[in-house]
Amino acid sequence: MLYQTGNPHGGDRYGRPVALDFSANTNPLGTPEAVRRAVAESAACLDRYPDPYCRALVGALADYEQVPEKYLLCGCGAAELIFSYCAALRPRRALELAPTFSEYAAALTAAGCGVERHTLSRCTDFRLTEAVLPVLRQAAWDVVFLCNPNNPTGQLVEPGLLAEICCICREKEIRMFVDECFLDLADPGRSASLKPLLAEQPGLFLLKAFTKSYGMAGLRLGYCLSADGALLRAMGRTVQPWNVSLPAQAAGVAALGESAFLARTRRVIRAERAFLRAGLEQLGLYVCPSQANYLLFYSPLPLKDALLERGILVRDCSNYRGLDAGWYRIAVRRHEENQTLLSALSALRKEA
Secondary structure (H helix, E strand, O other), X not given: OOOOOOOOOOOOOOOOOOOEEOOOOOOOOOOOHHHHHHHHHHHHHOOOOOOOOOHHHHHHHHHHHOOOHHHEEEEOHHHHHHHHHHHHXXXXXXXXXXXXXXXXXXXXXXXXXXXXXXXXXXXXXOOOOOOHHHHHHHOOOOEXXXXXXXXXXXXXXXXXXXXXXXXXXXXXXXXXXXXXXXXHHOOOHHHHOOHHHOOOOOOEEEEEEHHXXXXXXXXXXEEEEEOOHHHHHHHHOOOOOOOOOHHHHHHHHHHOOOHHXXXXXXXXXXXXXXXXXXHHXXXXXXXXXXXXXXXXXXXXXXXXXXXXXXXXXXXXXXXXXXXXXXXXXXXXXXXXXXXHHHHHHHHHHHHO
C-alpha cells in the first residue's frame, strides 16, 4: 500500500464521494458475469493457499495466447511484473517515452537504473515518429520501454515503425519491454501484438493484464510473455510464492472464455470515443487522437476539483513527464455516463 505519499495514479475514489470515475481506464461494460461467478465460487476455498504455480491459469493462458507455457509468468497485477522485471534485470541505462505510464520509471529507479526519455510532441499529436530511430542507434541502451497503445495518449505505434524498432533492438542487443495491457480494448485488438516475434527475439518482453480488458482492477492479475526463461525465473525469485490469489486465478481462467465480451466492448468504445471526442472539441478543447479506450485532452480551465464537486473523477495528467497543468485523461464509458461528463464540462465552461 501507499504510505504517507501522494497517489500518482487514477482510480482513487475512496477519499471523497465519486459517482462517476473517468480516471481509471477499465472496461466500460464492467466485469463479465462469468468472472463474478468464478470469484464468488472461489470463496468456498479461501482456507487454502493459492496454487503457487498458477497451473490452471497458465494452462488456459497458453491455449489462449497460443504460446508454450514456459513463456508465461503471472503476477499480482501488471505493476508487480514491471517491478519484478526491473529487479531481475538490473539494467543500467533505459529509454522510455514522455509522456508514458509512470511505473516504468519508478521500477527502474528502484532498481538503480538511469532513465532517459524521448519526448513526444503535441505537434504530431504525441505519436511516436521515426525521430526515435537515431536515438536508439546512437546510444548504448540496456532496455527500451514502450507502451502500445501509449498511456495517456491512446496512440498506437505505427506497425512499420515498430518493426524497425524491433530490428534495431535485435541488432544492438537492446531488450524491449512492450506494455500491451490496453491492446485488447484498442481498435486493432490482439492483431497488433508483437507476440509472433517472441521466439526469434528473446530480448522481447510483453506485458499483459486482465485489469482493463475484463474490469478486474480490484483483483490484481497480470501476466507476461517472454522466450527468455532465465529472465522469467529471475523475476519469479523477486516475489513471494503466493502472489496471485486464489480468487484472481479463478477469475482469470473464467475471463479467457469471454472473447465475445471483448468484441462487444471494442464496438462500444469505438462509438463512444467518437462521441466523446466530438463533444470535447465542440467545447473548444484540443483532443489527442486515440485508438484506445481513453482520451487525452487539454483544457485551459482547471477541471479536476470542479468536476469532483459534481461527483466526477478525471485523471489530472500534470504529473506525467512531458505534460503540465491543463492536461487530463478520461476513460471512455457508457453513453449516458459520457453525456453526463460532457454536460458537466459545458456547465463549467458557462460558469467560467
